[in-house]
Amino acid sequence: MKETNEQVVPRARKAGLVVRDLNDEVLVYDLERDKAHSLNASAAFVWKKCNGRRTVSDVAQQMSKEFKSPADDQAVWLALDQLSKFHLLDEKVTRPAGMPRISRRDMMRVGAAAAFALPVVISIVAPTAANAQTSISPSVCNARVQPNCGGTPCTGGSGGQTCQPFGAVGAGNPCKCQ
Amino acid sequence: MAAALSTSWRPTPSVPELSASNLAIITPLLLESGAGALAWRRVRNSDLKDTAAAGELQQAYRLHAIQASLHEINLKEVLELLRSAGIEPLLVKGWAIARHYSEPGSRAYGDIDLCVRAEDYEKARNLLSAGGDRYAVDLHKGTGMLDNRNWDELFGRSQLAPLDDVRVRVLCEEDHLRVLCFHLLRHGVERASGLCDIAVAVETRPRGFDWKVCLGENRKHADWIVCTIGLASELLAAEVGEIPFEMTKQPAWLVNSVLKAWARPFSTHFTQQNPVDSYYHNSHGWARALAARWPTPIIGTVGTGGAFNNLPRFPYQLGYLLIRSGRFLKQLTTSEPDAHFFTPRD
Numbered sequence: 001m002k003e004t005n006e007q008v009v010p011r012a013r014k015a016g017l018v019v020r021d022l023n024d025e026v027l028v029y030d031l032e033r034d035k036a037h038s039l040n041a042s043a044a045f046v047w048k049k050c051n052g053r054r055t056v057s058d059v060a061q062q063m064s065k066e067f068k069s070p071a072d073d074q075a076v077w078l079a080l081d082q083l084s085k086f087h088l089l090d091e092k093v094t095r096p097a098g099m100p101r102i103s104r105r106d107m108m109r110v111g112a113a114a115a116f117a118l119p120v121v122i123s124i125v126a127p128t129a130a131n132a133q134t135s136i137s138p139s140v141c142n143a144r145v146q147p148n149c150g151g152t153p154c155t156g157g158s159g160g161q162t163c164q165p166f167g168a169v170g171a172g173n174p175c176k177c178q
Numbered sequence: 179m180a181a182a183l184s185t186s187w188r189p190t191p192s193v194p195e196l197s198a199s200n201l202a203i204i205t206p207l208l209l210e211s212g213a214g215a216l217a218w219r220r221v222r223n224s225d226l227k228d229t230a231a232a233g234e235l236q237q238a239y240r241l242h243a244i245q246a247s248l249h250e251i252n253l254k255e256v257l258e259l260l261r262s263a264g265i266e267p268l269l270v271k272g273w274a275i276a277r278h279y280s281e282p283g284s285r286a287y288g289d290i291d292l293c294v295r296a297e298d299y300e301k302a303r304n305l306l307s308a309g310g311d312r313y314a315v316d317l318h319k320g321t322g323m324l325d326n327r328n329w330d331e332l333f334g335r336s337q338l339a340p341l342d343d344v345r346v347r348v349l350c351e352e353d354h355l356r357v358l359c360f361h362l363l364r365h366g367v368e369r370a371s372g373l374c375d376i377a378v379a380v381e382t383r384p385r386g387f388d389w390k391v392c393l394g395e396n397r398k399h400a401d402w403i404v405c406t407i408g409l410a411s412e413l414l415a416a417e418v419g420e421i422p423f424e425m426t427k428q429p430a431w432l433v434n435s436v437l438k439a440w441a442r443p444f445s446t447h448f449t450q451q452n453p454v455d456s457y458y459h460n461s462h463g464w465a466r467a468l469a470a471r472w473p474t475p476i477i478g479t480v481g482t483g484g485a486f487n488n489l490p491r492f493p494y495q496l497g498y499l500l501i502r503s504g505r506f507l508k509q510l511t512t513s514e515p516d517a518h519f520f521t522p523r524d
Contacts, residue, residue: 018247020282022240029244036244124240 010080011052011090027124028088036124037086042067043119046079047088056080067116074102079119086121179204179213179370179440180413186216187378189280193224198231205231210443212286213371214238219284243283249273249314253290254344256306256313260294265302266347267292268336270324270357274348275375277339278382285371285378289314295329296320324357327394335391352392355379359406360399364481366474367409368439376406377416389422398485405429405486409436429488435475473498 018029026044029036039047045066049059056076063071077095084092095101166176182204185191194201201221208217218235226232253273260267269292276285292315294302299319306315320329332353338345349357358379362372393400400423408428410416413436418425473481478495481502 018244018251020243020247022243022281022283025240027240027244029248036241038240124237124244 008056008093008096009052009054010050010056010083010093012047012050012083013088013090017088030087033087035086037088038122038124039083040117040120042075042116043079043082043121046076046119047083050080050083050089052090063116069116071116073099075119078102079121082119082121086123088121179207179211180437182208182217182220183213183370183374184220184413184415186213186220186414187279187284187374188381191220191223194220194226196221196226198226198229201226201229202231205234207440207443208370209234209238211369211371211440212242212288213369213374215242215284215286216371216374219281238286239283241283242286243281245286246273246276246282249287249290250341252313253346254341256290256292256315257344257346259305259309260292260302263301263305265294265298265305267294267302268321268333269293269346269348270318270321270354271361271375273341273346274339274354275358275379277341278378285375289316291316291318293318293321293324293329295333325353325360326396326399327353350391351379351383352388355383356392356394356399356403359403360480362406363402363476366439366477367406367436370440373406373410373414373436377410377414380407380410380416380418393423398483401486402480405432409433413437429486431475431488431491432486439474468499471499471502473502 016032020027026039056073060071060073060076083089163175164178166174208214214235215238218239221232271291272287279285296319321332335350339348408425473495475491478498481498482494484494
């Protein structure tokens, strides 16, 4: 039997995440999955209120208060669906029986939650994916040892070089830009 | 680039006077040079904020903000690791200057530049190597790569800056501004974000900042620093405030050299040069190799310890090319990288 809104008590995931608060959004980097997400103000509000004790209705009430605008359970579920999809909750949450899934577009159409931006979670480029394109300096390369030379492009020097095993091949032997 | 980045580091940057089409043109350059987040801080309160180019800048801002958090975690771990072995490292650039920006993520940095006492270098290197690729540390043996001031002098004036529950040893503000200027000049002021660092260091300098310590007694070096600050003022509208020296107009070649570098995609600064031996069997090979390695006026002047005056730069550029050729030949015979790249000649 499915729970009701009064029984669902979502809990925000804390482990393995790096969180950075910015002006009007919260950035979350998932260390385990190497995924980064941006939560807009309302999604971040819902996420931070999910402490494993508050029900969906509690969060909706607090949301109304915070944004000085009526927020119903649907708005909270819109956030929870996305948070769940991106593994930002400790456990997946399921909508209660009889509560249909309403898309963000539908909510906007009926004018729900008009006074605040609807909860949105988007994925952004993960740092390691971006770093993979970054060059390293020769001294960073020199500090590495085989087999971790990585073949990363090197900066400076005579250009066009990558960090490669230097001298005899074998674990623990040095790397050099060449 | 200059128009997009002017005042971008401040808590409330001014709105840029840029058209959407101009922003679209310079956005790839901004992103490549690591200045995308700074540019976003300027356009986010303007009519340009909903353009596709602004969207890319915003993504860069988000990415740099997360990277800054990851770097801070890494930095704390590295400090703990080295300190547990009795090594006290000195952090330069990167976080040491990023902490002065008004927002996290404004200033992108790829690695952690740590200097250790020469005697500790091998030990530190082995400790960090044990972590494989985990820590993006650029380890320096002493401070010879940064300044002609010795380790004891710089370390003696260093200070501890708080990072959550950890204290990070950084250069004093005077030495750091000096080192930032030298580093930027040595690379020909190729990164616009590097000049933003100078602007930030100057604008956030503490009361009682000792210009004598910063500029030092070598007149030529002092002149380099003053010129770099002048560039930040002229190109990025940095507010210099009260200073005990006169800020004269920058030589035309200096400003032109910077703007020319900023107009080129940053990646081409490193990828245009093929290894020298790839030119051996080509009839025009050596001419091409020479053209690819021809230093910019700034790199040539700094590399030969020249003065920033209005004289032609050609002799400095040629002189520096000869110095580099000498180093290259030396490296061929010794197989050792040049440990002291910063070799100003007085």
